[in-house]
Amino acid sequence: MLGGVQIQTFQAAQATLHIQKTGVGPPVVLIHGLSGSSRWWRHNVPALSQEHQVFVLDLAGYGRAWRQRALSVQAASRLIADWLVAEDLVEVTLVGHSMGGHIALRVAALLPERVDRLVLACASGLLKTSPTRAALRLPHAMLVGRPSFVPRIMADALRAGPMNLWHGASDLLRDSVQDLLPQVSARTLVIWGTRDVLVPVALGRTLAAAIPGAKYHEIPRAGHVVMVDAPAAFNRLVLSFMKESEAV
Template identity: 90%
Template sequence: MQMQTFQAAQATLHVQKTGDGPPVVLIHGLSGSSRWWRRNIPALSREHQVFVLDLVGYGRAWRQRALSVQAASQLIADWLETEDLSDVTLIGHSMGGHIALRAAALAPERVDRLVLACASGLLKTSPTRAALKLPHAMMVGRPSFVPRIMADALRAGPLNLWHGASDLLRDSVHDLLPQISARTLVIWGARDVLVPVALGRTLAAAIPGAEYHEIPRAGHVVMVDAPETFNRLVLSFMKESEAV
């Protein structure tokens, strides 16, 4: 896997690249990292060029202050422009889905498809109340993944996590959704306790033509809890939308 960085406005985006074919960009969520896609990259990279991001303040880019959702979206849109990427599929989890939505709105000529996995953007709560749900969320998800969650959260640090959570909870995408032109797939874990399935259904209903799928027994980190089903849904969606 090739490593590269993109610098703009004193922020550095870390990017890993593998595979060949139409571009797919993976965007992790709050407290996450590029490692959260380990169970998805092999399947996606068989027929696609996969770019895996570490957002500013997280993962390999942890030595920086995290950006707001809107600033991170602009950075990704600028990176797509610099790399001259087109016919892009943006796949975002949780806050990464929130960022992907805004990036797609900023660069509609480059983003052709969106996959939103348990995306934030409509959640209305406080950072404290959201944090109180984390133990339950980890119990619902894949137990073997808990050490990775904890390690990445520690690496990001409490300030980045607090500022990130506060910002995403202030930033609603409600008015943006009807304007999304990218073909969209919304995937939710039926047992998601952080971003309830009702919000997933509302999100999908507000985006023109969006598909919606719920995966039974999967929690918030749906691409880790049910990787085979997640990969199958994503690959099928991309293949079907390419044929349109």
């Protein structure tokens, strides 16, 4: 244990998840996006771990698991599903940002009996563009986000490396979740930043409308990294959603 945080790894199919676990209670799994890392959730873990056991992932190829090739969206989803089964985690809440939300949707489709709730933050999965066009939006995205977070974005992108980022972006833009959405059985909350220039708000509304019973919220003045730009509002929405769904 390091300061109340337990460090774990899980390996399957020659890929490794790096996992940080803290707190006690129903399981919540935080999945970062393309070029991200577990550090992107540092403003959220303290609030979520007060009443939940929180698992913060570094996906293969990113963060503390950077010394390997990044997996495709579908391969990363299978790896997380294998880990959930190995840990025998049930009634799980998956919280995914951007590519992490895309992955969370696929995990929920693989294990509907284990995934009880989904929180999709500025999730990819419906985005239709090219990796080059997406990359051209990055400077604008950083300008509308929290300035103090830009060094973390740059450090994690450098750690992941250009090949992982290019292959990851190309893969997620080819992988649509459109056909999965009407079949989602997990209770779902979709959260978007009104100033998201990477995955536009219109896609968030479309995503939520296609998931049966999904709730949708926009956070004013927040950009793509919504849980960093507006952590207090984000945490409030997530905690309220989990309390409401537990009462159902």
